[in-house]
Amino acid sequence: MRSRSRNSQRSFGWISALIFNILLIISGIVVFLIIQETRNARGAEYEPTSEAITATQDRMGRMFADLIPSHENNRQYWAELIDAEVRQGDITSARGFLLSAPSMLNRQDAAAVSAAASTESTGQHDDRLLTAAKLFLPDDVRARYERAVAPPVMDMTPVPPAEAAETETETMPETEEDGLQSEALIEDETDAAPEPEFFVLGDARDLAFQSAGWIRGDRTDVFALSISGLGLIARDGLLDELELDSRFFEGASLLKTAIRADRLAPDFERTLRDHLERAMPEDTLRANLEAAFASNSNLLIQTDAIFAAFAESVDQPRLRIFISDLERLAALNEGRATVDALMLIETISSQSDLKRAELISQAGGDRAIALAKHYGEDALNAATTVMDWSMKLVSLIAGFVVLSVLMGLIALSTFTRSFHIPKSSPY
Numbered sequence: 001m002r003s004r005s006r007n008s009q010r011s012f013g014w015i016s017a018l019i020f021n022i023l024l025i026i027s028g029i030v031v032f033l034i035i036q037e038t039r040n041a042r043g044a045e046y047e048p049t050s051e052a053i054t055a056t057q058d059r060m061g062r063m064f065a066d067l068i069p070s071h072e073n074n075r076q077y078w079a080e081l082i083d084a085e086v087r088q089g090d091i092t093s094a095r096g097f098l099l100s101a102p103s104m105l106n107r108q109d110a111a112a113v114s115a116a117a118s119t120e121s122t123g124q125h126d127d128r129l130l131t132a133a134k135l136f137l138p139d140d141v142r143a144r145y146e147r148a149v150a151p152p153v154m155d156m157t158p159v160p161p162a163e164a165a166e167t168e169t170e171t172m173p174e175t176e177e178d179g180l181q182s183e184a185l186i187e188d189e190t191d192a193a194p195e196p197e198f199f200v201l202g203d204a205r206d207l208a209f210q211s212a213g214w215i216r217g218d219r220t221d222v223f224a225l226s227i228s229g230l231g232l233i234a235r236d237g238l239l240d241e242l243e244l245d246s247r248f249f250e251g252a253s254l255l256k257t258a259i260r261a262d263r264l265a266p267d268f269e270r271t272l273r274d275h276l277e278r279a280m281p282e283d284t285l286r287a288n289l290e291a292a293f294a295s296n297s298n299l300l301i302q303t304d305a306i307f308a309a310f311a312e313s314v315d316q317p318r319l320r321i322f323i324s325d326l327e328r329l330a331a332l333n334e335g336r337a338t339v340d341a342l343m344l345i346e347t348i349s350s351q352s353d354l355k356r357a358e359l360i361s362q363a364g365g366d367r368a369i370a371l372a373k374h375y376g377e378d379a380l381n382a383a384t385t386v387m388d389w390s391m392k393l394v395s396l397i398a399g400f401v402v403l404s405v406l407m408g409l410i411a412l413s414t415f416t417r418s419f420h421i422p423k424s425s426p427y
Helices: 002-042 050-066 074-087 091-099 107-119 125-134 139-149 161-171 176-185 204-216 222-235 246-260 266-279 282-295 304-312 316-332 338-345 351-364 366-382 391-417
Strands: none
Touching: 002 391, 050 351, 050 366, 074 091, 074 139, 091 125, 091 139, 091 366, 107 125, 125 139, 204 222, 204 282, 204 304, 222 246, 222 266, 222 282, 222 304, 246 316, 246 338, 266 316, 266 351, 282 304, 316 338, 316 351, 338 351, 338 366, 351 366
């Protein structure tokens, strides 16, 4: 009897172990399928789909509501925030708080603002909401805001011709020596005035001076120099393998402005520098510029050699990643002032943060600027990725739960049976 009991225990042991291992293998496969299906359900992370924009707007509304302390009067505190922004000259943030009135005011006032905005059928929703929200401001705050956003009044008083000529003469002094020097330096440059979008990137003369200083050993930000060089050779048509549009130049100008203003987070700056270094290695650029200066002693007059040195240093296929970075930065500047775009850029520390900044910018407009100003990098937490809970994903999760329960029962049964000691037979 004792032998038969031992054989029964052994049979149960290896059968339960076999079943448990089979279920464990199946569970591993199911987990892999769940991960794969989850990625498909999430789509591209922080992709600005309509669902993600709606969810992000809701999250931004809750964050605006959290700015008001529980013991404060909602309308009064909201108006004080707007007044403070107007007094600081930050009209964008003030407008962001006005647009967030339905989230920041109490239930009754929020319903009234929404109702007032819905009564109008013309114009954009944000414009109607802005008009309705201003009605809930105290008279002095509303008047201060209106004065701040009013277009400046131009002085139409005619100026006598004699005074105009005298003023022009006083504001444009130039010695003969200065004139000759300027003419020599720009001999090979176009006579047309630089386009506004290239203003921050400088011109050929600036690039020549900065490159010469770097070769001489002057302290030079090579990252900023490389960005300027890229923009200028792209304008000159030397990056012929790439299709570039205005977003590239806008992004390059914005990035260089952020560098000058020291508004880049160190981690994000390192990422951008790495992307540019791969496409335009610093050592290669320096070697090409040294060769250009060595072969042309009059390089400040003929800038073609400098442009050629920059162009020869670029690996155009590898440059596509950095171009994508610039275009995405340009999207943050779309429809707003550069200072507002810098407020968003300052919150970015990684490529994932850049995606989140794009999402809250598209979802919130001016609300995103106000949120970034008061929350800093935490403002990016408003970005929300929405999952598509497909039937396949739900079925896989349910299957994994069933497998887990079965493995738990087998483990519990084996554990319990291991404590069962059969009674010895007298025979």
